[in-house]
Amino acid sequence: MSKIVVVGANHAGTACVNKILATYGDKNEVVVFDQNSNISFLGCGMALWIGKQISGPEGLFYASKESLEEAGAKVYMNSPVESVDYDKKEVHVLLDGKTKHVESYDKLIFATGSTPILPPIKGAEIVPGNREFKATLENLQFVKLYQNSEEVINKLNANPDIKRVAVVGAGYIGVELAEAFERLGKEVTLVDIVDTCLAGYYDTEFSNLMKKNLEDHGIKLAFGQKVEAIEGNEKVERLITDKETFDVDMVVLAVGFRPNTALGDGKIELFRNGAFLVNKKQETSIKDVYAIGDCATVYDNAVGDTNYIALASNAVRTGLVAALNAGGDGDVVESAGVQGSNGICIYDLKMVSTGLTLEKAKRFGYNAAVTEYTDLQKPEFIEHDNHEVKIKIVYDKDSRVILGAQIASKEDISMGIHLFSLAIQEKVTIEKLALTDIFFLPHFNKPYNYITMAALSAKE
Ligand SMILES: Cc1cc2nc3c(=O)[nH]c(=O)nc-3n(C[C@H](O)[C@H](O)[C@H](O)COP(=O)(O)OP(=O)(O)OC[C@H]3O[C@@H](n4cnc5c(N)ncnc54)[C@H](O)[C@@H]3O)c2cc1C
Numbered sequence: 001m002s003k004i005v006v007v008g009a010n011h012a013g014t015a016c017v018n019k020i021l022a023t024y025g026d027k028n029e030v031v032v033f034d035q036n037s038n039i040s041f042l043g044c045g046m047a048l049w050i051g052k053q054i055s056g057p058e059g060l061f062y063a064s065k066e067s068l069e070e071a072g073a074k075v076y077m078n079s080p081v082e083s084v085d086y087d088k089k090e091v092h093v094l095l096d097g098k099t100k101h102v103e104s105y106d107k108l109i110f111a112t113g114s115t116p117i118l119p120p121i122k123g124a125e126i127v128p129g130n131r132e133f134k135a136t137l138e139n140l141q142f143v144k145l146y147q148n149s150e151e152v153i154n155k156l157n158a159n160p161d162i163k164r165v166a167v168v169g170a171g172y173i174g175v176e177l178a179e180a181f182e183r184l185g186k187e188v189t190l191v192d193i194v195d196t197c198l199a200g201y202y203d204t205e206f207s208n209l210m211k212k213n214l215e216d217h218g219i220k221l222a223f224g225q226k227v228e229a230i231e232g233n234e235k236v237e238r239l240i241t242d243k244e245t246f247d248v249d250m251v252v253l254a255v256g257f258r259p260n261t262a263l264g265d266g267k268i269e270l271f272r273n274g275a276f277l278v279n280k281k282q283e284t285s286i287k288d289v290y291a292i293g294d295c296a297t298v299y300d301n302a303v304g305d306t307n308y309i310a311l312a313s314n315a316v317r318t319g320l321v322a323a324l325n326a327g328g329d330g331d332v333v334e335s336a337g338v339q340g341s342n343g344i345c346i347y348d349l350k351m352v353s354t355g356l357t358l359e360k361a362k363r364f365g366y367n368a369a370v371t372e373y374t375d376l377q378k379p380e381f382i383e384h385d386n387h388e389v390k391i392k393i394v395y396d397k398d399s400r401v402i403l404g405a406q407i408a409s410k411e412d413i414s415m416g417i418h419l420f421s422l423a424i425q426e427k428v429t430i431e432k433l434a435l436t437d438i439f440f441l442p443h444f445n446k447p448y449n450y451i452t453m454a455a456l457s458a459k460e
């Protein structure tokens with residue numbers, strides 16, 4: 001019997017623990033420590049909950065201490081792991097936040113995730129030692145945990161005078177929260193340091209669609225502005241950028257995640273952003289120590305190299321790979337790599353992307369070209385529920401291999417992006433895509449569908 005200790009039991013940890021126990025339960029004792037009081041909160045539901053698009057948070061959890069224990073794990077909640085002795089193979093834990101405890105391991109899996117980035121903004125500080133990212137200034141909010149969303153909702157309910165909300169960071173979380181606050185009737189300002197939104201995921205013409213969508217709903221955009229200070233007498237009163245001052249009652253900071261790898265203690269090799277550097281088996285540079293989810297790197301098929309992409313989808317898949325490698329008798333399972341596939345739906349605008357944008361592809365040194373196409377989803381004779389779809393495919397002019405794709409519409413076009421995710425993973429060329437079998441039925445699409453048409457239109 002071998003003992004596997006898992007540190008962190010959110011999306012990556014839960015997937016990993018369940019997989020080990022389901023596949024090799026009789027061979028392993030699994031001990032889990034998490035510093036939080038809850039497991040498996042779906043952050044993606046935060047904006048829906050805040051914006052009252054769902055009635056409550058109950059459905060936003062899919063696992064619990066009890067469910068993991070039923071599967072056969074020993075689970076300690078509210079129990080931060082404080083250090084690891086890699087020579088003695090021991091983790092040092094504060095059980096229930098009080099009692100010092102040492103647990104030995106044969107294999108150790110880090111699933112310690114990520115923490116919100118706090119940029120150097122005067123007046124923005126986290127209460128020292130606080131594990132829930134509580135800011136010193138009242139109504140300055142970080143958004144990561146269930147507790148963070150609960151706090152925002154409680155404050156909004158208790159203080160109807162919170163009318164003006166600034167969201168800093170127009171990435172995925174910021175854009176989703178801007179919509180949520182606007183749905184509550186708040187006056188919303190969305191600030192980003194770059195001059196557009198969703199810059200990491202879409203080229204300009206696509207982010208412009210989202211910009212217009214936000215503006216059409218009355219959200220004020222303050223792009224290309226650097227936040228310098230957040231001021232207030234106990235409570236937030238002003239947000240000051242290098243260009244403007246906004247009088248606000250609440251500020252939400254959503255400028256990205258940083259991997260949480262302090263337990264590596266300088267002994268484990270790290271990626272350039274501080275993530276645990278892992279191979280395709282999720283192994284770190286120390287034998288018998290694995291890392292999964294937001295604390296670890298991924299292999300990015302679009303760049304053909306190691307990368308950092310913090311997504312719940314990656315957390316789950318890396319958790320499964322580590323489980324199969326750490327749990328079995330020398331089994332070797334390698335990750336297929338990822339493409340960073342992602343999607344967003346704001347009001348009725350749906351956008352999905354995978355792989356590299358044109359701008360990123362050039363930055364990574366590809367001789368990149370694009371082919372684009374805009375058309376209705378279904379034939380013109382379908383008079384209702386038939387919207388325009390815009391698609392852009394990025395490919396490498398030299399190898400012809402597809403590097404990325406972006407699709408936007410009021411239609412649910414989300415399933416189409418999976419085709420491109422697989423195409424990038426399997427190195428499909430733009431010419432092969434043009435001849436790929438794509439079915440036709442007027443209820444769904446056109447005989448000359450926009451994927452085929454975009455691929456056929458590739459000129460360079
Ligand atoms: C608002 C929001 C919306 C999101 N929406 C999406 C989405 O739509 N799609 C998507 O793919 N991704 C989304 N994400 C990102 C996704 O939530 C993360 O990628 C995912 O949570 C990563 O899972 P993880 O288990 O690796 O890490 P985390 O979720 O960060 O969990 C890490 C766990 O480790 C525990 N831990 C850390 N240090 C210690 C320690 N020393 N001792 C004990 N326990 C420790 C923590 O308590 C935590 O439970 C969203 C994130 C947020 C915040």
Ligand SMILES: NC(=O)c1ccc[n+]([C@@H]2O[C@H](COP(=O)([O-])OP(=O)(O)OC[C@H]3O[C@@H](n4cnc5c(N)ncnc54)[C@H](O)[C@@H]3O)[C@@H](O)[C@H]2O)c1
Pocket residue numbers: 044119168169170171172173174191192193194197198199200225226227254255256257309310311342343344
């Ligand atoms: N729908 C989804 O798939 C989804 C939803 C939410 C979150 N997530 C994931 O969670 C992670 C965190 O999300 P996020 O929205 O925090 O990060 P993000 O990387 O999506 O966006 C961060 C944004 O903050 C901006 N920014 C950076 N520094 C800034 C500064 N000093 N001042 C102002 N703006 C600044 C960036 O330009 C960027 O637009 C990401 O990996 C994201 O993909 C995914």
